Amino acid sequence: MVEIVLLVAFAAALLIIRATTRRWNFALSGRIAMCAMLCFTALGHVMFPQGMAMMIPPFIPFKVELVYLTGLLEVAGGIGLLIPKFRKLSAILLIIFFVLITPANIYAAIHHIDLQKASYDGPGPAYLWFRLPLQLFFIAWVWYFGLRKP
Incomplete structure (x- = not known):
């Protein structure tokens, strides 16, 4: 679902920017899309805090x-990606963030955690x-649209 939000937001931003400026701005569209996706995923932190907490290993x-x-x-x-002064720092921190949350996704899969239901009947390691x-795709996206020199 999050990848759909990312791609739809990218297409929408790209077309809106093109319609308003008569230019294609792939870099800005990519940053807007990542910001939209991150805001969408942040909703999950508010809507499913117990299930997401289950993804964190017990020692934390x-x-x-x-x-x-x-x-x-x-x-x-996400907002930092949109502010030129903070773009590079935000991109670096987001890449680190994506790397750091990968173990929680692995833990959740191994323990069959369904974060929406806060139960142990999730999809599992598959x-x-x-x-x-997908995590590698997000890292590449942030690098490409946030750090890469045009």
Whole structure:
């Protein structure tokens, strides 16, 4: 679902920018799309905090608080991509963020966590065949549209 939000937001931003400026701006469209996707995923932190907290290994304290904090970080990172002064720093921090949350996705898959229902009947390890390449795609997207020199 998040990849659909990313791609639809990219297409919409690209077409709106083209219609208003008569120019194609792929870099800005890519950053707008990532911001939109991150705001969308941040909603999950508010809507499903208990399920998302289950994705965090037991040795880490303050799980629900960490879920809310990471949701805020997603929004801040997305907005940062849109502010020229903070674009590079935001892109670097988002790439680090995507790397750091990968273990939580692996943990959730191994333990069959369904974050929406806060239960242990999720899709399991097979989910990683989709999620890990998607995580790499997000990292590449942020690098391409946030760090790469035009």
